Amino acid sequence: MIKAALIIFALMLAVVPSLSSCQPIRPDPVEHEANLFHEPGLATTRSPVAPFHLSKYDNVSVYTIEESDNDGRSLLHVSYPVTEHGAINARMKEVALEFIDEYRVASEEIEAAYQEYRRDTGRVEATLVTSYRQHFDVSAADTNMIFFVVSGSRYVGGWSDEQAYGYFFERRSGLEMLASDLFVDYLYVQRLSDLTRSALEKRARAAIAEIDFDSDAARSKWLELSEKWIRDATPPAPEAFDNILFGEDGTLRVRLDVYQVVPGLEGVVEVEVAIDEIADLLRADVRQLLARMSPVDVPFPQPVLKGQGAGTPLSQSLQPPVEEQPSCLEVPCVALTFDDGPSIYTERLLDILKEHDVRATFFVVGQSARIHAATIRRMDEEGHQIGNHTWNHPNLTELSDELIQEQIQRTDSIISQIIGETTPHMRPPYAAYNDHVLAVSGMPFILWSVDPLDWRDRDPEIVAARIIASPAGAIILAHDIHRTTVEAMPSIVASLKGKGIRFVTVTELLGPQTLESGHTYFRQSDRE
Ligand code: ZN
Secondary structure (H helix, E strand, C coil), X not given: CHHHHXXXXXXXXXXXXXXXXXXXXXXXXXXXXXXXXXXXXXXXXXXXXXXXXXXXXXXCXXXXXXXXXXXXXXXXXXXXXXXXXXXXXXXXXXXXXXXXXXXXHHHHHHHHHHHHHHHHHCCCCCXXXXXXXXXXXXXXXXXXXXXXXXXXXXXXXXXXXXXXXXXXXXXXXXXXXXXXXXXXXCHHHHHXXXXXXXXXXXXXHHHHHCCCCCCHHHHHHHHHHHHHHHHHHCCCCHHHHCCEEECCCCEEEEEECXXXXXXXXXXXXXXXXXXXXXXXXXXXXXXXXXXXXXXCCCCCCCCXXXXXXXXXXHHHHHCCCCCCCCCCCCCCEEEXXXXXXXXXXXXXXXXXXXXXXXXXXXXECHHHHHHCHHHHHHHHHCCXXXXXXXXXXXXXXXXXXXXXXXXXXXXXXXXXXXXXXXXXXXXXXXXXXXXXXXXXXXXXXXXXXXXCCCCCCCXXXXXXXHHHCCCCCEEEEEECCCHHHHHHHHHXXXXXXXXXXXXXXXXXXXXXXXXXXXXXXXXXHHCC
């Protein structure tokens, strides 16, 4: 029995192997973004450091990098925050690039192993995918401070790894604060050590209780050992507690490094501590900031639900009568679609579309939609359609049924909080889906017939030329996370309109009655 226990134990201790990723995923993904912070018109349309109370997301935008390589086997989707302060932005970008580099090293190893496997077996495994996704959230913010949680997940065909880090900044100076800067007294180290130790001991005891030992003596020995290891993992030293993050539920999460893994705990160890248990040692301004953060995330006022109540709403009666447009069965149409936003470029894109009276469809990422709630509201008000592109852009073929549904429903819920309507259709990230994902998602899947490769060729003229060549009936893929794509739009619109082509939403192109759950749509002729 001891042998079995040893094996279990060894498994428990197994330290997460260092991951790797695919090929250099693309040329430097951020070189195109070099002049980002010199484009004030694009960076933010809101005034910097205005007094704000409504939302911790005020003055925060999302910058997203999406890449794929090795015939789509290596996928990268990384978002990081852009704020009113260049120093904060530079640091958060640096963090993102470090994670990307780490992933690339790992991904290259995996790709090399895959190529060897192909040579040896002659088999092509389309499902062997490596991916890295990174997102962020604002865990707390006021005019003086802003706290981020950056979370990343790496996936290599069956093996995955999650990480999360807290970052803290003074907002006016842009200076980064360390975890230790959030406390008034060095005693916090002892307190965190005590709290995390007792939590881990409880967990280890529960795990050891599950193991079938030969004797009580053997069990006691293991308990003793685990206590020692836990003591070693939680020394009253600041280095042990340098990664802490604040949850939306009024908790402080302590993340312990993998080498500190103890029995009954695998991977990175996270311990939750109620803020109350450490509040007396927090800086007064930090304590106040956290106290102001609502445990329930309500970043915007409740919307007025459309179609509620009887009679014609006042706003509708004040609107000019809508011109009857010929349907897409009578005139040539295309549907422009934009994925992965909203981003720092989306407001500019909306300006262009408005100026040219063009309707488009946005497949938004829920987590970015929450941050850019005002942009989502504007899309809706200006006649665009909002589709579901999941909460944080995972490869759905890698997820359980529950997680697939959560990805879709969470996004639906944030969209309906903002505009009062759920999303009518979705687009799976990386176009990665199979019959099972299609069935579990319970939504119509909108793919595309024209792909201008705007993520790869960051050149407005090239992107424009490819889109302009679209036939009538096309669903056109584009990304509003690339400045160059947004810059390509005026000439695209002018040229296609010159050919008499109308820009419509996906639903208009396909006809709403034809959109069926579990079906895929690539172009207008897919309507029934
Ligand atoms: Zn996408």
